[in-house]
Amino acid sequence: MSFIPAPLSRFFHRTASPPHFYALADKLVPWLTVLFLLLLIPGLYGGLVAAPADYQQGDSYRIIYIHVPAAWMSLFIYVLMAVMGGIALVWRMKLAEVMLISSAPIGAGFTFVALVTGSLWGKPMWGTWWVWDARLTSELILLFLYLGVTSLYGAIEDKRSAARAVSILALVGVVNIPIIHYSVEWWNTLHQGPTVSKMDKPSIHISMLIPLLLMAGAFKLYYAIAVLQSAKLELIKREPSAQWVKSLLENKA
């Protein structure tokens, strides 16, 4: 890390050391949980109660408040994993490996949710549960990438080499992300085009947009909380006989 100033580099190394990170996670989780609820509750209320029904889709469109944030998270978490993979490969940073592997099941969860809620939305609106179009197929491939990361990591005994392998997989798989994002523009698909990201003039009413953004924020915070819990487990699994784990046990006893 020669191009990073020494104090900053020291800060990173200290924060990234397992005992510091473990303690930091414990301090952060309560605050993140409060913020999460502050976004989730008005988000759910706004989406399920306050927002009007859609003039074309009736109340079925309310699936959007979980479908779209979940789909965004499925892309966001994968990009984060690829970044972690890059850091893990270049600097051999253990924490990056742990964050990468801890993110995979959560990303798989969001991808699964995006697919299932999309299917449950598609049935009443399109008349079909599934079509093999570009958007749906590339999102399904994303699910397999997430599951592939988890199973590849589990299959290799030595965890340092396992982490290298999944870092490479995460980096290679990132080509799928722009394909998913632009699939509705590049190909003719049944899936509707973007409604929110047209920044100049989003084609969604403000009373529908606000709960959507609240839910998107809530899902981001959920990810932060869940990934910290998952990382805490992974850190102990990685070095069960480390001194900091021993002192952790003594403090508990």
Added chain:
Amino acid sequence: MTLESFFAMGGYAFYVWTSYGITFAVLLWNLFAPIVLRKQLLRQLALKQKRGQR
């Protein structure tokens, strides 16, 4: 709006509530599974440590 019409979701109750139900089940699982597993692991490690001391 009545409670009844809220649950009816304009006739789309099955699709809307199944979507929300599955979502919350998946998110809760991914949040609590690592917490439960960590507690189990810590208990095992504590037991091992006790045995090792004797």
